[in-house]
Amino acid sequence: MREAMANAPVGDDVFAEDPSINALEDRVARLLGKEASLLCSSGTQSNLLGILSHCQRGEEYIVGEQYHTYKYEAGGAAVLGGVVPQTLPVEADGSLSLERLEQAVKVDDPHFPISRLIALENTHLGKVVEQDFMLQARALADKHQLQLHLDGARLFNASVATKTPLATLAEPFDSVSVCMSKGLGAPVGSLLCGDKQLIKRARRWRKMLGGGMRQAGVLAAAIDYALSHQVQRLADDHEHAQQLAGGLQKLSGIQVEAAQTNMVYVNFASEQQAKAVSTYLRERDIWVPPQRSMRLVTHLDIKAASIERILTTFAAALK
Known part of the structure; x- marks a missing residue:
């Protein structure tokens, strides 16, 4: 490009x-x-x-x-x-x-x-x-x-x-x-x-x-x-979002809205919990917004291996 x-x-x-x-x-x-x-x-x-x-x-x-x-x-x-x-x-x-x-x-x-x-x-x-x-x-x-x-x-x-x-x-x-x-x-x-x-x-x-x-x-x-x-590869973003949503839905303490395209919404019990998770992830170089309804968006720089790392770090943050 x-x-x-x-x-x-x-x-x-x-x-x-x-x-x-x-x-x-x-x-x-x-x-x-x-x-x-x-x-x-x-x-x-x-x-x-x-x-x-x-x-x-x-x-x-x-x-x-x-x-x-x-x-x-x-x-x-x-x-x-x-x-x-x-x-x-x-x-x-x-x-x-x-x-x-x-x-x-x-x-x-x-x-x-x-x-x-x-x-x-x-x-x-x-x-x-x-x-x-x-x-x-x-x-x-x-x-x-x-x-x-x-x-x-x-x-x-x-x-x-x-x-x-x-x-x-x-x-x-x-x-x-x-x-x-x-x-x-x-x-x-x-x-x-x-x-x-x-x-x-x-x-x-x-x-x-x-x-x-x-x-x-x-x-x-x-x-x-x-x-x-870069158009047809958008299907990869959609697949990665589905993988991310599926993995997050297995974790306790959050509610997850399944993705149709490249977005996943994670809803936390409180603003405090959302900020704590956001801080934990950012300290490990995964940037997410500190919002009670957290939007996660997959894109061309997020690979399949990244999804597994995000899920593992998310689980650790919730613990």
């Missing part, structure tokens, strides 16, 4: 003159079955650009209260775009209640913000959200003349886990954000995909938000390498 970065031809991306970025944006757009895409510095930025490109000030997006676009992105849509979030509870499978979703759509009345967008997520907490729900959400959006955005930060994981083409998973959506710096292992970057007009608006927003890049083809080259070499 670093060799590809060193050899990347570059230009000025603010003027759409970087050949490596142009080629990457075209490749990702075709992968997801969309007209165009835009390289962004992060998933937070690509999601924000998507929301701002769909919604005007005083309009709203309807979103799960545990989804990343609402809970973990610093309120950017509201702070920077004047876009109001209307949150809904997230179902156990990562979807939203279609009944609640329809009830949340506002009537055309000056008392209310204007409903403009539904924002969904796939995967959610490591779970692949059923495509049937996405299609029903599309039908609901069409019924009420709404747009549909997907935070697909780990859409590649969903694709590999279900053996479903990316374009099929992305098809119901007007815009999709995909992240390259998680399981695919690129150092930086997410891409926003959609039609040409939406991406044109997003490019303007990106510039306004300080995200215009110059000779950034070195980053595109890293992502291009990841797309060519």
Whole structure:
């Protein structure tokens, strides 16, 4: 990957003159079955650009209260775009209640913000959200003349886990954000995909938000390498997560939520216990968050042998 970065031809991306970025944006757009895409510095930025490109000030997006676009992105849509979030509870499978979703759509009345967008997520907490729900959400959006955005930060994981083409998973959506710096292992970057007009608006927003890049083809080259070499191996991460979950479930004193893709959730009896386990593991060069609900994520640097060491050290920590 670093060799590809060193050899990347570059230009000025603010003027759409970087050949490596142009080629990457075209490749990702075709992968997801969309007209165009835009390289962004992060998933937070690509999601924000998507929301701002769909919604005007005083309009709203309807979103799960545990989804990343609402809970973990610093309120950017509201702070920077004047876009109001209307949150809904997230179902156990990562979807939203279609009944609640329809009830949340506002009537055309000056008392209310204007409903403009539904924002969904796939995967959610490591779970692949059923495509049937996405299609029903599309039908609901069409019924009420709404747009549909997907935070697909780990859409590649969903694709590999279900053996479903990316374009099929992305098809119901007007815009999709995909992240390259998680399981695919690129150092930086997410891409926003959609039609040409939406991406044109997003490019303007990106510039306004300080995200215009110059000779950034070195980053595109890293992502291009990841797309060519790191996609199918996501299945290894999923297998390692299953092994990790299975081993942790045999230990007493914790509750473990089994993985579907590359995430395992460990729930402790108290914050104190979680911090003690985290400290014990970190002292042995295994870094986990000191949280009562601890998320463990497998990735390309975690090998099968690492899982056994993690399980052994976890067991010792709990004792």
